[in-house]
Amino acid sequence: MSHLPSSSVRDHMKWAGLLGCEAVLSSMALMQASTMAAPPKKMMAPLGHAPPQRDGPDSAPQSHMILPSGMSCPPLLIRKEGEFQAPRLLDEKDMRTNEDMQQKKKNRKSVTPCKVREQPVFKMGTGGDENGPASKVQKNFICDHCYGAFRSGYHLKRHILIHTGEKPFACDMCDMRFIQRYHLERHKRVHSGEKPYQCERCQQNFSRTDRLLRHRRLCQGRSVAKVENQPCCEPRPYQQEPPPAPPTWSPLHPPPGRLAV
DNA sequence: CTGGGGAGGGGGCCC
C-alpha cells in the first residue's frame, strides 16, 4: 500500500513529532476523530463494497460514514487500495455535529480514536529529542483520517480498515465479520465453545486469555488474604489439556483475500 | 462479573 501521501499530512506529522507533541497528535486526532465516530456496534456491513452479502438483513450497513441523524461523514475515506483522500479539517459545523455523535458513542477508546495506550509509547514528550532512545519505536505511518501513528505499514493498513469499514474476515458460522483474523479466530470459539483457559482456583474456564487475566485480577484482588498458599490463577495460558477438540473452528475458509493490497 | 467485539502494540517470520 503505497499510500502515505508524501503530502503535507505527513510533513505535518513529522513536524508534530519533532515538537515531541503527542499532544499535537492527539489534538489533531481529536479534531478528526470527531468525524470518525466509530462504526456502531454490531455494524458489520462495511461500506457497500467490501464484504459481501453475508451481512444480516438488519445489520444496517451503516458505516461510520452514515450517521444516524442523517448527517454524513466527510468524504475522507479511502475506497480503493491505497487511495487516500487528502485529509481535511472539518469546519466547525462538522466538528460540532460529530462531537455530538462522539458523545453518544461515549467515545469508545478514551479520547482519541487511535489512542496511544497509557504506556508512554512516545517518550519524546519531555525531552523533546525526536530521535532519542525515548522514541525507540518509530511510528512513521500516519493515518490520513485520524492522524494516528503506527509503527508499520501493516498496522496502519489494518487500522485504516476501521475507517473504510472493511472487514475482510468473515465467520463461516454466522454473519459476523472482523477486521483482524485474530478476532475471527477468537470469535469462533464462541461457536465451538472452546475454553482452553482455566482459573485454577475456581475452575472457571475462559475462552480467552484476557478473560482469564481479568478474572484472575479480580480473583486475586478479591481474596488475596484468603489464598496464602495457593496462587490463584496463574498467568499461564493453557491450564489443563490444550483444546482437545480438533479445530472445529479452524480456518477452513481462509478469509477472502486479505485486503488485496 | 462475564462475554463479546474493537483496537493497538509487539515479537517473529519471510522476502
Next chain:
DNA sequence: CGGGCCCCCTCCCCA
C-alpha cells in the same frame, strides 16, 4: 538488513 505481514496479547468499551 529492512520492510511487510502475521499472529498473538492485552486493554477498552459495552451489554
